[in-house]
Amino acid sequence: MHLIEITRVKTLTKKDFISQYFKPQKPVVIEAFEGGWPAHSKWNLEYMKQVAGDKIVPLYDDRPVHHNDGFNEPHAEMKMSDYIDLLKKEPTKFRIFLWNVLKEVPALQNDFSIPDFGIRILRKVPMLFFGGKNSHTFMHHDIDFANIFHFHFEGEKLCILFSQSENKHLYKVPYSIITHEGIDFSNPDYEKWPALQKAKGYSTQLKNGEVLYMPEGYWHYMKYLSPGFSMSLRTLANNPTNFLKAAYNIFLMRHFDVFMRKIKGQKWIDQKNLKAIQNTNQNL
């Protein structure tokens, strides 16, 4: 993989964001976002334990998709206070993925406001993500091809990104939004996954207080280098082709995939993983 460091800026005006990053669809890290958010002094794991400790949270680990799973179905659940204690105590694979802040802990919305980057951010879907040391997401892109602003709190996180133009090198699994789950993007085995050598992407280590902008449909792999959490704000896809792809994914693809899991069972999953390898290796 050829990974270049994501451009970092201290702050960014609306005008520069639109012309230098949104229009060309290039990722950027804003190191000192000036939103005047109380969250920046208040939010840490201890605070989350105080405000959301009683909630039961859905957890994901790194087990591969099984045919009995629904689309994006959690693997376990735990009381938030126990989960945060676990994060602090030892490395854990368990992550919280796509946890809707407004729905789950409305009080948290007083700690941030929707920023004006010059594009319309959706107000109702701020999502939280938590992870323990060394936990990671699979390489995936978001189903809705959103532009994503990913605000990081506490700890450090390795982020590896690819644009959709790299799909042919990434062992993309058909009828899904993930790449082959056997790949370790933080230390790829090129003998097993030779096409990855041609993939051109970006990386950064995101720290407390920083914001990562991920353009539409960007693949992302996140590895928590220490326990921490982030909040993502999103827009609808702006590019009409991406908008159509998002509609296809949401209204057809994911339902078709769940239907096929029911009909064909594990064979369907195995077949898709094999296709991911065949489709990509044919471009070598």
Ligand SMILES: O=C(O)CCC(=O)C(=O)O
């Ligand atoms: O950092 C994470 O745990 C996942 C983030 C993510 O997938 C997203 O913001 O869309």
